[in-house]
Amino acid sequence: MTTQVERTGVVTFKDQPVTLIGPEIKVGDKAPNFTVLGNALNPVTLDDSKGTVRVISVVPSLDTGVCDQQTRRFNEEAAQLEGVSILTISVDLPFAQKRWCGAAGIDKVETLSDHRDLSFGTAYGVAIKELRLLSRAVFVVDATDKVVYVEYVPAVGQHPNYEAAIEAAKAAK
Template sequence: MTSVTFKGSPVTLVGNEVKVGDTAPNFTVLANDLSEVTLNDSEGHVRLISVVPSIDTGVCDAQTRRFNEEAASLPGVKILTISCDLPFAQARWCAAAGIENVQVLSDHRDLSFGEAFGVVMKELRLLARSIFVVDSTGKITYKEIVNEVTNHPNYTAAIEAAKQAK
């Protein structure tokens, strides 16, 4: 399991650890209108999954805006941002930030995504900052779990991985 800290303090990641080469596990999260969204809903597409602890904090805000901007250079790639924020808060944040190219989804209800991908921070009931790329066949081709949750992920590597995935 990856060693992760939050503001310098170790946290425990729970759930099933996934690895590059694994078939991505399905999950159910909520869209801003409370409808259920699964990984299988975007089957046949490359998916870049950007995971943030809370959408309206500095690094999470920057991460989501960055992938929203990069979406134009990633034709055919579905970008999903997942956090444990309530769908209503996500909707307000997206409207204020002008987020239109990224689907922002909530794992607050039952941590389905977090447990399936092994990124639930047990002590905080939040998701650890991470990036996953899932190719059109459902295989995980890229994974980054950021060691210090308050740091930025490697945007360049994640974007390149999404461009290379088929």
């Protein structure tokens, strides 16, 4: 059994430092594969979208204000990003994600649940040990699975830099 890396002093949640489980992903790294669940409880991996540019928007829970706004913003941006897949990953249950998307009119972003195994969270270093939530982050992965943009948002309640992530996705096409 391998021991997971734990990182402290990187992120705060409600002004308190938390521990992130997993490595720090950096620009230039090969994007780690993961297995999460789609809204129909189907397994989804990074390899399922191989050959496309992916924006991976990571949120603690869709039912909170900033997460809601972040997912809506990337859904709007998706209209101008032809050929780019936008994945929103949280630990919300797939049923809750599906309900939220229907209520919010979200139809261009694929919501995925890391609830079962924290496979994504531990592979990308965003699993919050104390809360079993994911820390807010954005990753852009190019068509060859190379990470071209990384943002670990330092305070979970803050918004990511949407413009920088979108520009990175456009440049990766």
